[in-house]
Every structure is written in structure tokens, then in C-alpha cells.
Amino acid sequence: MSNSLMLDELLRMVRRFGRVPAHVNLLPSSRLVEDLAIDSLDLVGIIVKVQDDYGVIIEDDDVTSLRSIADLAEYVAARFDSSAAA
Amino acid sequence: MTERILVVGHSAITCLGSDTDSTWAGLLAGKSGIRRHPALSADRYLQDIAGMVEGIGPGTAGEDPAVSRLSARSIHFAVASAREAWSDAGLAGKDFDRDRVAVVIGSAFGGQDLLESEQQRSLTRKSLSMSPYLIPALVINQAAGQVAQLFDLHGPSVAPSNACATGVHSIALAAMFLRMGEADLAIAGGTESAFTPAIVNGFATMKALLGRRSTDRSADDPSQASRPFSADRAGFVMSEGAGTVILATESAARRLGLRVQAEYLGHSINTDGFHMAMPHGATIEKCLRQVLTRCGLTPEDIDYYNAHGTSTIVNDRVETQAIKTIFGPHSTRMPISSVKGAIGHSLGAASAIEAVICLRVLRDQIIPPTINYVADPELDLDYVPNQARSTRVDTVMSASFGFGGTNNAILMKRWVDE
Numbered sequence: 001m002s003n004s005l006m007l008d009e010l011l012r013m014v015r016r017f018g019r020v021p022a023h024v025n026l027l028p029s030s031r032l033v034e035d036l037a038i039d040s041l042d043l044v045g046i047i048v049k050v051q052d053d054y055g056v057i058i059e060d061d062d063v064t065s066l067r068s069i070a071d072l073a074e075y076v077a078a079r080f081d082s083s084a085a086a
Numbered sequence: 087m088t089e090r091i092l093v094v095g096h097s098a099i100t101c102l103g104s105d106t107d108s109t110w111a112g113l114l115a116g117k118s119g120i121r122r123h124p125a126l127s128a129d130r131y132l133q134d135i136a137g138m139v140e141g142i143g144p145g146t147a148g149e150d151p152a153v154s155r156l157s158a159r160s161i162h163f164a165v166a167s168a169r170e171a172w173s174d175a176g177l178a179g180k181d182f183d184r185d186r187v188a189v190v191i192g193s194a195f196g197g198q199d200l201l202e203s204e205q206q207r208s209l210t211r212k213s214l215s216m217s218p219y220l221i222p223a224l225v226i227n228q229a230a231g232q233v234a235q236l237f238d239l240h241g242p243s244v245a246p247s248n249a250c251a252t253g254v255h256s257i258a259l260a261a262m263f264l265r266m267g268e269a270d271l272a273i274a275g276g277t278e279s280a281f282t283p284a285i286v287n288g289f290a291t292m293k294a295l296l297g298r299r300s301t302d303r304s305a306d307d308p309s310q311a312s313r314p315f316s317a318d319r320a321g322f323v324m325s326e327g328a329g330t331v332i333l334a335t336e337s338a339a340r341r342l343g344l345r346v347q348a349e350y351l352g353h354s355i356n357t358d359g360f361h362m363a364m365p366h367g368a369t370i371e372k373c374l375r376q377v378l379t380r381c382g383l384t385p386e387d388i389d390y391y392n393a394h395g396t397s398t399i400v401n402d403r404v405e406t407q408a409i410k411t412i413f414g415p416h417s418t419r420m421p422i423s424s425v426k427g428a429i430g431h432s433l434g435a436a437s438a439i440e441a442v443i444c445l446r447v448l449r450d451q452i453i454p455p456t457i458n459y460v461a462d463p464e465l466d467l468d469y470v471p472n473q474a475r476s477t478r479v480d481t482v483m484s485a486s487f488g489f490g491g492t493n494n495a496i497l498m499k500r501w502v503d504e
Binding site (some may be wrong): 009041042044045047051052055056057058 | 209212217219222
């Protein structure tokens, strides 16, 4: 999977599971909490969904450093297990 | 004197229809909502004949965005039913104290369906994480919590869990909040969706649920699986759904100009203290007698008895005997029916749905039949077999009994505008 394809998927995932309204423009640089106001429970929902879909484990200690969608994409790309992809 | 409690709204969501009108029309037409469901596959389920609600719930076209994160079907049914009842009551735009509205919505099993799917998912997951929405959806009071959130209500909210008697226990508890002066209005009912292997197979292994049998009349025609009071009844048929009523004190109903649908006369709730699952005739009789006494009525005052009538060998026999004991000579004249023949047994939702059906009986003066009925010489009362019956109905009794030995009976009366 190319990084741009993954980024597109993550953008869609963040919009859906973070319940980001349609009028809000989503960019790779969009910060999940500060810019998108995603609540803490939905944020965990996104993390679990990413873990399920990409077969990665996102460590609790790392979550705080994943501030933007681009951060998330970079983290997943480095650990992505293609055998787990849907 | 304590003021009267009135019913001002209602809703039933069943396997016969995703709203009250379609359920009621199906019941009066003698239709069944029971069929085979490929989702209940033979490699995982001991029975695939069931009553399922279509078009409502997580992942359906009709998914309610208000509860999209809480993927327990019981929560979605409760919210859909509350929306219909709220609309039926005409409460939108009314000026009332939102701190004085109670929400009492119970369930026997809550979000077991979500627990099952999350456990299956966790088998393939590398981490031990669970959906962050699992716990919020699993707590049985979340249905009440979501209904309160939806309508911005801040009075007491509780979630009774009393097996197959849950729905009317909830309604009775709501009436108590009103009688105690702790609320002016209440949304009350039961909700259920518990089609998991553990629960279906658990009921089947107990022989409470109708099993898969090639010689049973359901083998060729699944709609004949649930047959309360019939000679060849062989267990209940599991279904799902939700039932909701909206109660108001008489003063609140009058002040808000609400359309009164019936008077809630009273209830009786008691406990067998006898067995984990078997009904106990003597305590059920006490329950039926007590509600009559409390409401100052005689057996002859009851024009229709809406039965628990599960289609199990034991329940239908014990309930028939209890009716004979309490109603005496009137028991042979009083129409009795069980809608579980048509809509199966939706466990914690069932009695709330049946209360809603009683409201329609009072409104339309017609009794839905006990379908699939074949006479049992041992059970010789008038079960309104197979065909709806138009008759004068001023006062109804509805009763239900649950595992754990919990029983209830309620009385409701036709409302004539004064």
C-alpha cells in the first residue's frame, strides 16, 4: 500500500469515526484534538480501528505524540503488516 | 387523594413491523413475524427460527446517527421506540420541567450482541484493546441514558432488569415515580436484542426455546413455531424489539393539553422465591389477585386478559390454572390472548410491547388473536383463537413472569374524555 493511499484511507477513517462534520476541511496536518475537537472516546475508537485495519499495535505511550493525521499515517506506515490488511 | 396516572403516548417495534401501526395491523390480520434467519446458522445456533426487527439498528439504512457509536441493537430499538412514543404524545415544543421527567427503560440482556461481536473481533486482534464504546453500550442503563440525552431529560432514570417481566416492571416503576411526586412525566418500557450463540443456545439447551425438530410443524412452516396454549406447543420462539409508553400525571396531562389514551390503574409486582426458572402458580395467583384488590376491581371487571403465554408447556399450563383460580366463573367468559404466537418472545421487551398492544385494544375495541392455535383439552379457556375479535373492552389486565421468579400484572382502563 502506498503512503498516499493509506493517508486517504486515514482521512476517511478520521472523518467517520471522529465524527468530523462534512463542512470541516480535513488535511494531513489537521490535529485530531486541537483542530478537529475529536473527543477522547472517539480518539480511542480511531486508534482501535487503525489497529484492526492495519494489523498494528499502537502503544499507549505513543498515542500522545500522534497529534495529526500525518503523524498517524507515518506511525502506521512504519509498522504496517500487509498480511492483516482488509 | 393521589392523582390519576394517564397514558399519553406509546410505541412498539417488533418483528411484525418497525412501528406500532404495522405491528398492530399484522397482529389483527393474524400474521406472524417469525421466520427462518440465515444469520442464525446451524454451525453456531441451535435454532434459526426467530423474530427479528428489520430496518432499525446499527449498520442498517435506518441507523440512527444519534446512537451510531453504540452498536447494541437494544439501544437502537429503545431510541427508535422512544422517538415514536414521544411523537405520539405530541410532546415536542411543549413547556414542561425537564428535571421532572423520568426515564425507565429496562432490558434482560442489554448489549450482549455487541459483546459477542467484540469478543469475536478480539480473537483476531494483535492488541488486547476493545472498542471504547463497548462498555458504554454494555451497561443496561445506556438505553435510558440515550433517551434522556436525546430529549434533554433530567429526572430519575433507571433500568430494571427482570428477565421476561422487565418491560412492565419498568412501566410500574415509572408510575411509582409519578405517584411519589418525583416526576410529572415518564418514558417507560423495555428493549431487547440478544441473538448470540450463548443466549439462543442457552435457552435451547434448557428446553425453554423451541428446538430444531424435523417432526415439528415449524419445520415446514416457521410461522407456526410459536403457538401459545396449543396442544403441541413445545417452547418459546425468541424475538427482539422494544415497547414504550409515556405516562403523565393527570395534572401534567391537562396542563400540557396532552391526548389521553388510557388510564393506568395500577400494578402488582411480586416474587416467587421458589425456583431459578420454573414459574410458581401460587405466587402468580397472588400477583393477579393483588392488582385487582389494589385497584378496587372484581374479576368480572376485566374485559380482556393479555397473557404472558410464552408457548412453553409449563408457562401456559400454570398461567391458565392461575387465571381459573383468580377469575373463577369469569375465566371462561373472559377473552385471553397471547401475541407471542405472532411476534415471539422478546424477553425484556415483551411485556412493554404487550402493554402497548393493550392500549390499542382499548382504543380500537378489538382483541388480537392467539395465532397457530390448536386446542389443548387440558387448557380450556377462550384464547381468542386465530382470528381477531371485536368486542367491548373497558378494562384490560396484562401479566408477565420472568426467570428469577419475578411476576407482574397491570390494569389499564379505556379513557373517555370528561
